[in-house]
Amino acid sequence: MKRFCTGLFILLKIFFYGSIVCMKQSQLFTKTRKEAPADETSKNAQLLIRAGFVHKELAGVYSYLPLGLRTLNNIVKIIREEMNAIGGQELFMSALQDKELWSRTDRWDDAKVDNWFKTELKSGGETGLGITHEEPLTRIMSEQISSYRDLPVYAYQFQNKFRNELRAKSGVMRGKEFLMKDLYTFSKDEESHMQDYNKVRGAYLKVFERLGIGDKTFITFADGGIFSDFSEEFQTLTESGEDIIYVHEGKKIALNREVYTDENLAKLGINREELVEKKAVEVGNIFHLGTRFSDALGLKYKDEQGNEHPVVMGSYGIGPTRLLGTIIETLSDERGMIWPKEVSPFHVHLVRLGVNEKTVEFADKLYSDLQKAGVEVLYDDRDLRPGEKFADSDLIGIPVRFVVSDKTVEQNKIEVKYRTKTDAEMMSEDEALSILK
RNA sequence: CGGAGUGUAGUGUAACGGCUAACAUUCCUGUUUUGGGAACAGGCGACUCUGGGUUCGAAUCCCAGCACUCCGACCA
Numbered sequence: 001m002k003r004f005c006t007g008l009f010i011l012l013k014i015f016f017y018g019s020i021v022c023m024k025q026s027q028l029f030t031k032t033r034k035e036a037p038a039d040e041t042s043k044n045a046q047l048l049i050r051a052g053f054v055h056k057e058l059a060g061v062y063s064y065l066p067l068g069l070r071t072l073n074n075i076v077k078i079i080r081e082e083m084n085a086i087g088g089q090e091l092f093m094s095a096l097q098d099k100e101l102w103s104r105t106d107r108w109d110d111a112k113v114d115n116w117f118k119t120e121l122k123s124g125g126e127t128g129l130g131i132t133h134e135e136p137l138t139r140i141m142s143e144q145i146s147s148y149r150d151l152p153v154y155a156y157q158f159q160n161k162f163r164n165e166l167r168a169k170s171g172v173m174r175g176k177e178f179l180m181k182d183l184y185t186f187s188k189d190e191e192s193h194m195q196d197y198n199k200v201r202g203a204y205l206k207v208f209e210r211l212g213i214g215d216k217t218f219i220t221f222a223d224g225g226i227f228s229d230f231s232e233e234f235q236t237l238t239e240s241g242e243d244i245i246y247v248h249e250g251k252k253i254a255l256n257r258e259v260y261t262d263e264n265l266a267k268l269g270i271n272r273e274e275l276v277e278k279k280a281v282e283v284g285n286i287f288h289l290g291t292r293f294s295d296a297l298g299l300k301y302k303d304e305q306g307n308e309h310p311v312v313m314g315s316y317g318i319g320p321t322r323l324l325g326t327i328i329e330t331l332s333d334e335r336g337m338i339w340p341k342e343v344s345p346f347h348v349h350l351v352r353l354g355v356n357e358k359t360v361e362f363a364d365k366l367y368s369d370l371q372k373a374g375v376e377v378l379y380d381d382r383d384l385r386p387g388e389k390f391a392d393s394d395l396i397g398i399p400v401r402f403v404v405s406d407k408t409v410e411q412n413k414i415e416v417k418y419r420t421k422t423d424a425e426m427m428s429e430d431e432a433l434s435i436l437k
Numbered sequence: 438c439g440g441a442g443u444g445u446a447g448u449g450u451a452a453c454g455g456c457u458a459a460c461a462u463u464c465c466u467g468u469u470u471u472g473g474g475a476a477c478a479g480g481c482g483a484c485u486c487u488g489g490g491u492u493c494g495a496a497u498c499c500c501a502g503c504a505c506u507c508c509g510a511c512c513a
Contacts, residue, residue, distance in 0.1 A: 034462075034474070035449050039506050059505065113513075132513075166438060166511065174512085354471060387473035405472070
């Protein structure tokens, strides 16, 4: 019965998440390297490049290689799950943008928005690569929403955004092309907008919790924007951050330096002495948009009485690529990266030492048993010396390491070590499997 | 966009204006080795960022451009 249940569980897992992917390191086309390029000084870029997670194309432009992509996809998966959990509907909009549409909201002019990548169309006219997607989505919604019965709507996408930054910096933390999850809420009035807004806000907190940076991430009051005293942003404490924030540990909130005034502190009922100055990176932002876009682009609905109203909107962004960098900046050590369980490119790093027949047999069988159990495993089956393999393992940062060597095979055990700990433990295969649950 | 710095094998560095641009590492061949980036032997790999200039002679000096990094400004 137990076996049947386990089998069923795995089948379900495969059904829902696609096949379990495992990999032999001897076949992985990326290599690790001892030294990072001299001109790459940010910690996240150095480690990502050394471990073969990314390749730098240009300043602020990175390609994601297999290990990097798997990690990034795990971040995306977590965000997607939390957006779906609050009723978000995923779509995928174009990167190429309609100039006419953006002119209607006065956001095409270089004097108003200066970080467009624009290009001439051979057929005549001009297009630009999407910096954000309020305009196109509002237009899409104007074809779909016409009644109060159609609201609210939460729509989101994952897409590369393009911003012609004057200066890219901090590795993947601030690029010219980067992955962004952008969600937009469409509500019938201010009151229901606030409910929708708070739902997304709650989902964001869950996302950062699952990403392993929850304790370092603070909801931070920032410059107000359109119709409130403050806007809120999510700031994660790290020395590599660009923002200065003032943290209230007790209340788990913070103020951005841009709103750090006596007047605002009074409004929030906080004393200056309770706050600590810290550097942080903005990992998420949430905005009240009011009716700015719906007014400009004619997104309206009819209420119960048949009266027409503009739709009230909100927009909410999280950058998965920036999060990847933030996790490295906050959690890595001098030996390499350390991935939280749900983010790690693999669940386990199986490291085989030596090439004795029995040892190879044991490790191969364990590899296949792990796959059968639905564990995603990176199997270091290369014939290298232990030091090099351990160094690679620490650099890549999978949270759990299983070592199989002549020594362990003799005892019919596996050496289990967590990336964050210094001591290892000998376990039977069953015990080792059970800690992965 | 203002300021500063740096461009030499895949990577990290060296080379007084003067020999075939050197060393380490990576990579390839082989032998030996196997619990924290081993040892030995042999080998591949560079138009010294690009374009001009000075010079008998330029990786080296000068000018221009390009790229990258850092500080600042900017970041809906």
